[in-house]
Amino acid sequence: LGFAFMISTFVAKAASATTVGFAIFIIGFLTQLVTTFGFPYSNTYEAYYRTIWSFFPPNVFAQALNILGKATATPEDKGISWNQRKTCQSFETDCIITVDDIYIWLISTFFLWFILAIYFDNIIPNVNGVRKSVFYFLTPSYWTGKGGKMREGGLCSCFGSNRPADDASPTDEDVLTEENLVKEQAAGNEVDPGVAVQIRGLRKTYPGSFNMGCCKCRTTKPFHSVKGLWVNLEKDQLFCLLGPNGAGKTTTISCLTGITPITGGDALIYGHSVRSTAGMSNIRRMIGVCPQFDILWDALTAKEHMELFASIKGLPSSTIKSVAEQSLAQVKLSQAANVRAGSYSGGMKRRLSVAIALIGDPKLVFLDEPVETCQIFISSLVTHKMPHVNLTIYILHRQLAWIQ
Ligand SMILES: Nc1ncnc2c1ncn2[C@@H]1O[C@H](COP(=O)(O)OP(=O)(O)O)[C@@H](O)[C@H]1O
Ligand SMILES: [Mg+2]
Known part of the structure; x- marks a missing residue:
C-alpha cells in the first residue's frame, strides 16, 4: 500500500494510472517468479542483493509465500504456526530469512514508502505547477502551520530569479x-x-x-x-x-x-x-x-x-x-x-x-x-x-x- 501511494505521486492523470498499474503488475509478476526460483534469498548471493531486492514489496511477499508453500507441500507437513514464525524450518537448507523477518520488513517498508509518498506529494508540482521546496520539512513554519512558501515549476527546472515587472501606472x-x-x-x-x-x-x-x-x-x-x-x-x-x-x-x-x-x-x-x-x-x-x-x-x-x-x-x-x-x-x-x-x-x-x-x-x-x-x-x-x-x-x- 505504501509503495502504491508513493508511485501514485508520480502519476498526474487517471488515464496513465492504468498503464503504470499494469506495468508494475507485470514487473511484480516477473520479479516474484524470479524470487520463487531462489534469487536472492540463499547463501549464494550477497546480502546487498537481498536488501535491494526486498525494497520492492511483492518480492518479500513472494518469499513468504514460498516458505509457506514449502511448509505445506505434502499432507504430512504441519505448516508454520504463529509461535514458530521466528524459527528456521527443517526443510530450509540455508536459513536466510524467516516469516517473522518478512513481517517486520514489510511493516517497516510500509512506513518508509508512505513517508516518501507524503514527501514526493509535496515537492512534485501539482496541476497548477505549484509545489513546496525540496527541504520544506526543515522549515519550522511547516510544522507550526504558520506559513510555508509555495514554489512554481518543475523540480529540476532552470529559471533564475525573475526581475519583477514595474507596476503598470493607471491612466484613469x-x-x-x-x-x-x-x-x-x-x-x-x-x-x-x-x-x-x-x-x-x-x-x-x-x-x-x-x-x-x-x-x-x-x-x-x-x-x-x-x-x-x-x-x-x-x-x-x-x-x-x-x-x-x-x-x-x-x-x-x-x-x-x-x-x-x-x-x-x-x-x-x-x-x-x-x-x-x-x-x-x-x-x-x-x-x-x-x-x-x-x-x-x-x-x-x-x-x-x-x-x-x-x-x-x-x-x-x-x-x-x-x-x-x-x-x-x-x-x-x-x-x-x-x-x-x-x-x-x-x-x-x-x-x-x-x-x-x-x-x-x-x-x-x-x-x-x-x-x-x-x-x-x-x-x-x-x-x-x-x-x-x-x-x-x-x-x-x-x-x-x-x-x-
Ligand atoms: N500557467 C501560465 N503560464 C504562463 N502564462 C500564463 C499562464 N496562465 C495564464 N498565462 C498568461 O497570463 C495572461 C493572463 O491570463 P488569464 O488570467 O487567463 O486571462 P483572462 O483575463 O482572459 O482570464 C495570458 O496572456 C496568459 O497567456
Ligand atoms: Mg479567464
Whole structure:
C-alpha cells in the first residue's frame, strides 16, 4: 500500500494510472517468479542483493509465500504456526530469512514508502505547477502551520530569479485615486471595516522558462500577467472585473483563491493574507468559486453534485437535501436535477457550477465568466433571493450588455 501511494505521486492523470498499474503488475509478476526460483534469498548471493531486492514489496511477499508453500507441500507437513514464525524450518537448507523477518520488513517498508509518498506529494508540482521546496520539512513554519512558501515549476527546472515587472501606472483618474487610497491604507496597515478584499499591489509573473527533461532547458521570457493591482472591494457588493482575453482576470482570481501563489504584493480577504498558508486555509472556508472551466463529473447528476459538494463543505447532513433543491431552483435546474451532467448544455453546466460555488452561504463568491448564468444570478441578487452573499467578484469579458 505504501509503495502504491508513493508511485501514485508520480502519476498526474487517471488515464496513465492504468498503464503504470499494469506495468508494475507485470514487473511484480516477473520479479516474484524470479524470487520463487531462489534469487536472492540463499547463501549464494550477497546480502546487498537481498536488501535491494526486498525494497520492492511483492518480492518479500513472494518469499513468504514460498516458505509457506514449502511448509505445506505434502499432507504430512504441519505448516508454520504463529509461535514458530521466528524459527528456521527443517526443510530450509540455508536459513536466510524467516516469516517473522518478512513481517517486520514489510511493516517497516510500509512506513518508509508512505513517508516518501507524503514527501514526493509535496515537492512534485501539482496541476497548477505549484509545489513546496525540496527541504520544506526543515522549515519550522511547516510544522507550526504558520506559513510555508509555495514554489512554481518543475523540480529540476532552470529559471533564475525573475526581475519583477514595474507596476503598470493607471491612466484613469479614478483608478489612480483608488490606488493611492489603498496604498495609504496599506502603509498604515489599516483595513476599512466595510472592505471585504484589499488587494495590495498584487503581481503575478509566470516563470519565463520551462524544462525539457532534467538536462536540457529552453528559456523564454518571464510573463507578467498581473502588474501591481491596488483595489478595495467593498462588502455587500457585486464587483465586476472587465477586460479583454488575456488581461489577467483569471490569474487574479487564481491568486486570491490560492490556486496559484502570488509573486508580489499581497491581498487581504476579510483580514486574512493570501500569502500565508494559515490565512489561505481560513479564506478557503469563507469563499465559493466558480472556475472558468467547469469541473464536473459527467456521470453524476446535478443533485448528486450538490450533495457531494455540500458534504465536502461540511454542511449538516439533515440540511444537505433541502440546500441542494433550493440552490438548483435558484439557477433554474430543478427539472434537470436528476439528469446526468454529461448530457447538459454548456449553459446548464455553468449554472450548476455557480450553484456549487454558492453552497454553504460563502461570504465571498468568485465567478469566472459565468456567462449564461449572469442574468439569473444578478436578478437573484437584486431581488434579494441570496441575501447571504456579501460580495461577488464577477468576471466577464464579452456580454457587457448584460450587466449594464
Ligand atoms: N500557467 C501560465 N503560464 C504562463 N502564462 C500564463 C499562464 N496562465 C495564464 N498565462 C498568461 O497570463 C495572461 C493572463 O491570463 P488569464 O488570467 O487567463 O486571462 P483572462 O483575463 O482572459 O482570464 C495570458 O496572456 C496568459 O497567456
Ligand atoms: Mg479567464
